[in-house]
Amino acid sequence: MSRGLSLYHALLKLPLSLLVKPNAVPTDPVNDLGLDLTKPIVYVLPFQSSTDLLTLRTGCQSLGLPDPLEPLDLHGTQVHRYVFVAKGPSIFGDDNALPAASLQRFQTLLEQHRSDSELDVQLVPASVLWGRKPGREQDQSPQLRPLNGPEKAYNILTQGRDTLVRVSTPVSLRYMADNHGTDESIAHKLARVAKIHFSRQQLAASGPKLPDRQALFKRLLQSKAIEKVIQDEAASRNVSEDKVRKEAVDMMEEIAADFSYSLVKHGERVLGWLWNRLYQGINVQNAERVRKLAQDGQEIVYVPCHRSHMDYLLLSYVLYKQGLVPPHIAAGINLNFFPAGPIFRRGGAFFIRRSFKGNKLYSTVFREYLAELFAKGYSVEYFSEGGRSRTGRLLPAKTGMLSMTIQAMLRGLKRPVTLVPVYIGYEHVMEVGTYAKELRGKRKEKENFGQVLRMIRKLRNLGEGYVNFGEPISVNQFLNEEVPAWREDINPIEPAKPQWMSPVVNKLAVKMMTNINDAAATNAMTLCAMALLSSRQRALSRESLEEQVECYLQLLKHAPYSSEVTVPEEPASKLVAHAEEMDKFVVDRDNLGDIISLDREQSILMTYYRNNIIHLFAIPSLIAHVIVQHHSLTTDELQEQVELLYPFLKAELFLRFETDAISPLVETTLKELHRQRLIEIDGMHVSLNQSRIGPLQLLARTISETLQRYAITVTLLNVEPEMQRSDLEQQSQVLAQRLSRLHGINAPEFFDKGVFAILVRTLRQQGYLNDEGQALAKPVANLATLLGALVSPEVKLTIQAVMNRELSQKEEQ
Structure with a gap:
């Protein structure tokens, strides 16, 4: 860089630092753009501008990227780390030609690639947008154009704090050299492509011009x-x-x-x-x-x-x-x-x-x-x-x-x-x-x-x-x-x-x-809510709560629901401490340590946060629930029960897996539960690990209320196979309300009419109801038997008692 240009940059630096606060995106360019910081980086800017270059420098520093003003050393040859694809305005008008200095840099880079087959310079398109005003339709000027000196000064004063620095996916100069050669025409081709890219980038940031209403x-x-x-x-x-x-x-x-x-x-x-x-x-x-x-x-x-x-x-x-x-x-x-x-x-x-x-x-x-x-x-x-x-x-x-x-x-x-x-x-x-x-x-x-x-x-x-x-x-x-x-x-x-x-x-x-x-996001509050609501007394010792949150984290990492799900990186102890700071829990302390619990009002409110992520744990919870209820069974028996119940969970919770993916999903989940020592696997048999039954039971209870709802509707249908759809939904809701009061179920969705409507529709789709809406005796009876074995005896007795009472009242009428 010439001494005069260095002095000019030094003079610009102070006013720009005071007036310009750029917002640089993306915030994680290495992961988002696939940038490789071990390879050389050269920035490509749309117009020749020292203010743009210095603002880009500020943005790159905030992103942890190489300084564009720091020369790039290639085998003893120093090359500027930036190029411009157009000269921009001058007293003679706008000049969209590739500047001679930038052309020379392109040629130097291409020559280096010709002589070094291992070299791979990353060309990173980088633009600086001074404000993002889209303009009006009646204004015919292009949205992306170079600004002359007075316009740029005005924009710095008025839009300096609304400046966007945008870096984009790099272009491999090695790929260009290998596939398109290294002559001067490649530099001009790259410049033309870059201009189109910058124009689209401007449109994405500001949007189309706005119409007069x-x-x-x-x-x-x-x-x-x-x-x-x-x-x-x-x-x-x-x-x-x-x-x-x-x-x-x-x-x-x-x-x-x-x-x-x-x-x-x-x-x-x-x-x-x-x-x-x-x-x-x-x-x-x-x-x-x-x-x-x-x-x-x-x-x-x-x-x-x-x-x-x-x-x-x-x-x-x-x-x-x-x-x-x-x-x-x-x-x-x-x-x-x-x-x-x-x-x-x-x-x-x-x-x-x-x-x-x-x-x-x-x-x-x-x-x-x-x-x-x-x-x-x-x-x-x-x-x-x-x-x-x-x-x-x-x-x-x-x-x-x-x-x-x-x-x-x-x-x-x-x-x-x-x-x-x-x-x-x-x-x-x-x-x-x-x-x-x-x-x-x-x-x-x-x-x-x-x-x-x-x-x-x-x-x-x-x-x-x-x-x-x-x-x-x-x-x-x-x-x-x-x-x-x-x-x-x-x-x-x-x-x-x-x-x-x-x-x-x-x-x-x-x-x-x-x-x-x-694309669900798990966090401290949702994970702690799910663990505490799975406890019968809505209370756990701090150690048990941390252990359960760690169980969830391990499931999400080793048997992931989706690659889109985000999982906290902090350990369970920090997550519990963070959730505690939210002032939702009651914390009692004695000589044995802390007890973290929810009062009745907070128990109801916390179901909201649990429900944000309940779909992520529906299948692991169902698997754990089947194992807890049966103590020991074969993997084939487990697979069969999960596959029978999965369509109902899929419809209600918008689960992502198709039916043919259930078998490998069950296998992956069992491996993770075994890795956590929550279960024992002996050949084709799965059983409880009594020494680690606590975390498994808490995991199992996540889905227990859902299975209880299914048991209500299917039992009703089994007893009265000709019940009309509307009556089935209504009576299911009434029974659920009764059950929630008798057994202290605080989840508001437990007796929500909408979930029963989805259940009845799925029963029809899965062939448990005929075209007239009447139950098919054998499939419904089998499903009722399966669900009956998965709900607790006291809940099962309550359902039967309430139904017997309802039937007696009908007979009296």
């Missing part, structure tokens, strides 16, 4: 689909088309977002303060896969689980911090109250009525608005469960928005659509107390400003939050596999609802929810 409404009114429905409505209601058109515009005003970059930029700072006050940290996993989708031009639809009103804010905040544009969010019309509604709308929310069945005008306007978002490339977010989960489990998906997504594709959408499942978890959910009251019968309070103020007053440290991006689902690929001829139903004016729509959407919804569960 009234221009958007005018464009929507001109769509053939809305024109047709206006004509049809006017004719059917015998009113003027202008009146119906005004109604359509009013609906657009009610629905449409009014996205504001300024609100998002300032909101990021407010939310940063909020998360620092509320949480000890926000853990994010697999954001790089979403960045890649955005750069590849995919239409991204985020489909998160719904735990809390915090979900809207948290996901948008995380995406912005990860260098992505926040999505347009489908929000319930109940959230459109002052002042939250206008703020949400400017933050990207568009509002949807709870039901618009029979309102063709509204459904058409909403569908066209959604199709417009997709066509323009705005990412979209909707909560497919339809509402917040009150129990902590995933709810069956409401398929309305998913159906409209596919209908938008049937209008002839060119861009491929990808669903991104998102698992959102917390160590404390602010509304969990309210959920428990609602499950006990209290009426849901309507959202209002007073409710917001009460929540703000409760701000305190709530542990950690988790945002895990699950495995994406290509909707185009899914349709190609399920309905190869789906494109034949494309109709840009009024796409029909083909016969294949409902079954395919239902299947896609199950896959979507399963992928959310696959």
Whole structure:
């Protein structure tokens, strides 16, 4: 580097350090991008700029990457660790040519690869975005362009604290040299590819240009689909088309977002303060896969689980911090109250009525608005469960928005659509107390400003939050596999609802929810909650609690549910100590040590956190439960029982494994339980290890309440095989409520009508009921016998006693 340039950099360093606070992504480039720090790294920047270079240097230092200003030594030849792919602006105009100095560096690097077959320099695209304002559609200038001196100075002053440093997946120069040669044309080719990459990167970070709201409404009114429905409505209601058109515009005003970059930029700072006050940290996993989708031009639809009103804010905040544009969010019309509604709308929310069945005008306007978002490339977010989960489990998906997504594709959408499942978890959910009251019968309070103020007053440290991006689902690929001829139903004016729509959407919804569960985050609170709730007295010694949490951790590591699941790296003792700091437990101390327990109220609340991860332990718990109840049995007998019960667990908990994967899964789990010395294996026989029966029993009880529910319904069906489906669900619920009171079962979902509906539907699918809904005697009797052996004698006697009483009352009537 020349002395003059070094002096210039030194002069720039102080003002930049004061004015610029770059956010560098990804935060873990080695793992996220596959960077190899043992190999040479050269950074590729879009425009020749010393301020960009120095800002990149700050970002690289925060990421633990090599300093771009530190020369690279290749066999005694020193090469700059950066190149520019365009000169940028000058007094004579913009110059997009590859700078001569950068061309020379490329040639030097290629020559080194020609002479050294072992050399492999990693070219790392790196861009600095000074603000991420997308601009307006009426502005015809390109989003990514070089800034001249005055523009750059202005951006440093106004956008310095909203600067994004983005490094991307490296390109192997060894691969380029081996496959494309080492002449000068390769350097120019790399520069052209880099320009396309940087342009897509800018679009992924800022999003498409924003429309003028009234221009958007005018464009929507001109769509053939809305024109047709206006004509049809006017004719059917015998009113003027202008009146119906005004109604359509009013609906657009009610629905449409009014996205504001300024609100998002300032909101990021407010939310940063909020998360620092509320949480000890926000853990994010697999954001790089979403960045890649955005750069590849995919239409991204985020489909998160719904735990809390915090979900809207948290996901948008995380995406912005990860260098992505926040999505347009489908929000319930109940959230459109002052002042939250206008703020949400400017933050990207568009509002949807709870039901618009029979309102063709509204459904058409909403569908066209959604199709417009997709066509323009705005990412979209909707909560497919339809509402917040009150129990902590995933709810069956409401398929309305998913159906409209596919209908938008049937209008002839060119861009491929990808669903991104998102698992959102917390160590404390602010509304969990309210959920428990609602499950006990209290009426849901309507959202209002007073409710917001009460929540703000409760701000305190709530542990950690988790945002895990699950495995994406290509909707185009899914349709190609399920309905190869789906494109034949494309109709840009009024796409029909083909016969294949409902079954395919239902299947896609199950896959979507399963992928959310696959990306679950385990943490100190969920693991401790599961252990304590498995104890009959909701109490364990500190040593026993730590031992049980360690049992769970070992299962997750050596018999993993999914590669997407995140597992704490801290030892069990630290996790228990951290959970204790959350002030949920009662800790009593005596001469023998600590007893950690839950009071009755906390026992109910803690089921929420256990239910966040219960699906991860469903199969290990079922295996442990069968072994505990039978004491000793063959592996074939164990396999048979697990395979019979698995379809019910799969349907209820959105488990990922297909039936043919159960056998190897059981085998892997048995090996891990044996490794932990919880069981003994002698050839084909499995039995208890009496010296380690405590942890095995706690593991087994995780699933015991679920099996008790199954026993209730199947026993009812076995006694009254002709019982109608609605009666079966209702009586199962009544019996479960009775059982919960008699045996102190605190889990609110134990008598939830929805879980019985899923169970009865699965009984039908698995061939226990005929087409008329009546029980098939032998299969039901066998299942009843199996379940009867897996519930405790006292629970079994209670079920029989209550049923006998019910039958006696019916006979008297």
